[in-house]
Amino acid sequence: MRRRLLTALTVFAALAVLAFAIPLSLTAATSRTQQLVLGRSGDADRFATLADAAASAGGGRALADEVGRYHELFGENVLVVDARGAPIVNSGVEMSDPRISAAVAAARRNQRPQQVNRLTPWSAPVMLIARPVGTGVQVNGAVVIEASTAAARAAIARVWAVIALGALGAMVVFMLLALVLSRWVLRPLAAMSDAVAELTATLPKPRGRTPAPITRRYGGPPEIRALAESVDAMATAVADSADAQHQLVADTAHAMRNPLAALSIRLDSLEYAVPDRASTTFRGATAEVERLTALLDDLLELAVAQAPASFGTAASTExxxxxxxxxxxRIDAWASAFDEAGVRLTSAPADHSPEPGDDVSATPVHTLPPSNETGTWAAISSAALAQILDVALSNSCRYAGSGAHTVVGVTVEPGWVTVRIADDGTGVPPEELDKLTARFFRGTTAAAGGTGLGLSIAQALAKARGGTLTVEAVRPHGLAVAVGVPMVAR
Known part of the structure; x- marks a missing residue:
């Protein structure tokens, strides 16, 4: 994988360097070519001016001297011809050369030959510069300079060499950075891949279903696909393990109910045969059997509430x-139980729900609307919501204490419905609030009885429907359970 990453980074670096070096090289060559052309064109124009003046004065001695000095100074050949094409001054130009003939003919027609736009180190050693002699439409001859491109080509070669060395240096730097970057990125990935592959080799094969690896949807390098397959196998194994755990709890609780039911029947049949001195022990044993039966019932409910979608117990969208x-x-169903416990049970207004800090005892008594007049519907079945509210009402009835006041309120927010059961009872210490939804936890202020699973079951039921369950303190004392579920439109 490192080799592939280095190759990709190298290609990108090479493209970036070339995208900078090539335009820079072409620009340098064009600039040097234009410098040569402009310089020799100025010389040709000067010779054309001298030739025109010499022709009008009837002598060409000054022109010949100027061309000779130019030839000695620059080593470039110069040809000056008259209107008929006969040479006036020639400092080494080969007249029989077709290129020279063509340049002279074009200049006599007052045409300038096409110049080279850009020289390269391997261009021709000579460049022809031709100018007509005369002004306006009157052409009295032509000037042709065989300009040497050696100096320009050498300068361009030097510039290109510098640019090539700079590009090579940049490539070396980029390669080193790519090597460091690839090691930094891939070292932990390789270690993780090895660890995941080693762990995956010990996992059992998925049973009853075929996993859908990430690589089937995305692809990528072979090493990444192998890591994705290992992670997918781990996710499948974890999901199977969670399924098996929930199934084990459910199967165990269900299997133990029958022996417990038989034991309870046997204890009932022995009730009249137990002597008085053993009656206390007998009642204790009966209570423990009943407590164990309640615990198993709660475990079954918790297993069903927490069962994943693969068990077919997920909430229906309908x-x-x-x-x-x-x-x-639920208020009507629990009214008699609250009366026996000495706890007052009322409802809050339809547009108000008791909040943390409210004085529950001061909440006015209202009756919840018997029908849905506002079109507010919760995305939960009535049975599931009733089961959750029963847990909260049962705890309030059992633990709030005689003389307490319990208020049930329903509030509606955009997309959300909250049912809140708050009381002004004894409450629980602040450090225990976050633990009340933990399995088998019972508050220090709770009376004897109970399994510590009620709020855990209620929370699992709410989560399965996309809702929440929170436990909050009420001022000056008391406890509140808030159940929030998404709202649906009908």
Missing amino acids: EHCDPAQVAAD
């Missing part, structure tokens, strides 16, 4: 209910 109506039904 589940919905009127939360106000469910709350009103």
Whole structure:
């Protein structure tokens, strides 16, 4: 994988360097070519001016001297011809050369030959510069200079060499950076891949279903695909393990119910045969059996509430209910139990729900609306919501204490419905609030009885429907359970 990454980084670096070096080289060559052309064109124009003056004065001695000095100074050949094409001054130009003939003919027609736009180190050693002699439409001859391109080509070669060395240096730097970067990125990835592959080799094969590896949807380098397959196998194994754990809890609780039921029947049949001195022990044993039966029932409910979608217990998208109506039904169902416990049970207004810090005892008594008049529906079945509210109401009835006041309120927010059960009872210490939804945890202020699974079951039921369950303190004392579920439109 490192080789592939280095190759990709090298290609990108090479493209970046070439994208800078090539235009720079071409620009340098064009600039040097234009410098040569402009210089020799100025010389040709000067010779054309001298030739025109010499022709009008009837002598060419000054022109010949000037061309001779130019030839000695620059080593370049110069040809000056008259209007008929006969040479006036020639400092080494080969008249029989077709290129010279063509340049002379074009200049006599007042045409300038096409110049080279850009020289390169391997261009021709000579460049022809031709100018007509005369002014306007009157052409009295032509000037041709065989300009040497050696100096320009050498300068261009030097510039290109410098640019090539700079590009090579930049490539070396980029390669070193790519090597360091690839090691920094791939070293932990390689270690993780090896560790995941080693762990995956010890995992059992998925049973009953075929995993859908990430690589089937995305692809990528072979090493990344291998890592993705290993992670997918791990995810599948973890999901199977969670399924097996929930199934084990459910199967164990269900399997133990029958022996416990038989034991309970046997204890009932022995009740009249137990002597008085053993009656206390007998009642204790019966209570423990009942407690164990309740614990197993709660474990079954918790297993069903926490069962993943693969068990077919996930909430249906068609589940919905009127939360106000469910709350009103639960208030009516628990009214007698609260009366026996000495706890007052009322409802808050339809547009108000008791919040943390409210004085629950001061909340006015209202009756929840018997029907859904506002079109507010919760994305949860009435049975599931009733089961959650029963847990909160049961705890309030059992632990709030005689003389307490419990208020049930329903509030509606955009896309969300919250049912809140708050009381002004004894409450729990602040450090225990976050633990009340933990399995088997019972608060220090709770009376005897209970399994510590009620709020865990309620929270699992709410989560399975995309909702939440929170436990909050109430001022000056008391406890509140808030159940929030998404709202659906009907």
